[in-house]
Amino acid sequence: MKDRRTPTLEDVARVAGVSRATVSRVVNGVRNVDVELQEAVRRAVAETGYAPNRAARSLVTRRAGSIALVVSGAGDGDRDFTSSVFADPFFGRVAAGVVEFLRPLGMHPLLMLADSDDVRAEVVAQLRQGAADGALLVSTHGEDPLPEMCVRADVPAVLFARPATPIPISYVDLAHAEGARLAAEYLLSRGCRRLATITGPLDVPASQDRLSGFRDAVARHGQPYVPIVEGNFRQDGGEAAMERLLAEHPKVDGVFAANDLMAQGALRVLRRHGREVPTDMAVVGFDDGPQALACDPPLTTVRQPVEDMAAEMARLLLKHIEEPGHDPVSVIFDPKVVTRTSA
Amino acid sequence: MKDRRTPTLEDVARVAGVSRATVSRVVNGVRNVDVELQEAVRRAVAETGYAPNRAARSLVTRRAGSIALVVSGAGDGDRDFTSSVFADPFFGRVAAGVVEFLRPLGMHPLLMLADSDDVRAEVVAQLRQGAADGALLVSTHGEDPLPEMCVRADVPAVLFARPATPIPISYVDLAHAEGARLAAEYLLSRGCRRLATITGPLDVPASQDRLSGFRDAVARHGQPYVPIVEGNFRQDGGEAAMERLLAEHPKVDGVFAANDLMAQGALRVLRRHGREVPTDMAVVGFDDGPQALACDPPLTTVRQPVEDMAAEMARLLLKHIEEPGHDPVSVIFDPKVVTRTSA
């Protein structure tokens, strides 16, 4: 009854009456091991309560066996980047998709937040040290330097969303313009005749794409001018934008908000102003996150399959880790309209 | 220009003209190193682009240098435990608190979800292998076996919330009964005379405590009977509960919901029924999460300082990791009422 030290391969080998190498083979499921010995080893493992030492294994295999999920952005002006990130259901969905994908592989993501250049440098350093074998990058702004830093440091990485400036890196993205077109056409098909849109921050490519997609589709249907108000992807931004829209363009009868959070804010303002939704004003959101259902009325929105996209991101990263030379690839997902009550 | 291999201490030592040990000392900030040599080493580090190998370091220090944040619960009946966890702003706040606390230490949490006994066993195994030095445990249900498993496996762990059955483990918690009392007294002080409550799942100690705290306070003020409806801590549960309350106890004029999500659901139902809030019905929530402000009307609620609690949890864990023998401790936080519009 002496368990002063956690058992090692050596201990198991001694108990099983074989060599370290054999135990290692059994533990790692390598074939070419006599069935009897396998049994003996397994018994010895159970008896000793052996658990392989990850650090030792990593040292020789040069694999951490984990990946990082890093959210990069700027604590621009406002405080607590951290809170705003974790309060955003979008990141929750990304995390959910990643965790779910990794789970069957027995892997877990390392959660990192990089909200300043210092921290980003630090994060890259950690990755170079082998804290993780690669990184899943989610940027809150267009011109995030982190992807480039990873490429330069030779850290395998995959992005959520195409980078603002082209760099040789894999990414997963949505056909944003297409989604916005769908929203416009849906609104038009419902009979709306004066459309407007609440955009995301316009330094984000996705915001740009959704805006131009919407504008193009509307123009193609004969409405030459679309009132636009820039939002911030948050509920308060949606509220402010809707207020302005109501004040400056009172005849608008259909709004496309570039994400659900802003749509939710818009809905709230409309209720406050006594405007009936969807009768007086139809509202379409974007994302189809968990709160789309919680909206009042439930939100008609353009679905972005975030969880699937996140999983694909992880899949790509794992592939890049396995085959270091591999060329970057992009995978684009298709949006679709989910019809509920708000439009 | 040969960088075929990532540089090691050895390489740096050679370039700096010193021994590995000296480089190690400089890199790890140990005093007792000649200033000139320090400078030389630093130059060599920069020149070679050296980054310490974490696995090698861990192997000898027996420290992973990271901790795990594990959410444990049951995919009970309903699918996707993962999504529901990440959709819940409560977990977002926990994560935010942990990340924020760890950041200055250059550490990052490993995100783990354990929604079945198999996975829990797997998680404990990973921890024993040194995937992390300890675990922060957040359980979605009262009778979670994971804390006990950690204790038995000798894995340092700290809980969010007191375990249902007493075990020797540190935890952080809130004075739930006290918070509920505050809610009751606030409602009473506003002039409400017929109070009711929507509870959390009653197998969770926190739900029990909030319920009894509320009931006691109400009784102390002369109302002998409090209608209660059991909810599920989610918005849909809050809606269903409010519907029942309205149907079975139409005269109720003040409701205490055991969390904000359910309060939000209640608000929605009240709006649907044309009941004015707070005039016809006052509503108090619990948590003061990000959506308390997003509610319509903004939610008066009992604040639980989740981020601070999460940070404290991390602090305790780190202490336990440093001093393995240390006795378990509990830290209880105080709630307070945050007054907005709903009550």
Place this chain on the structure above:
DNA sequence: ATGAAAGCGCTAACAA
């Protein structure tokens, strides 16, 4: 099919 042995890159005694 199995074992012996050589490291992986680092820290920490211990010597000097």
Place this chain on the structure above:
DNA sequence: TTGTTAGCGCTTTCAT
């Protein structure tokens, strides 16, 4: 103050 050296626990040739 600095260097020498002995491992940390594992995987993986290379013999056998």
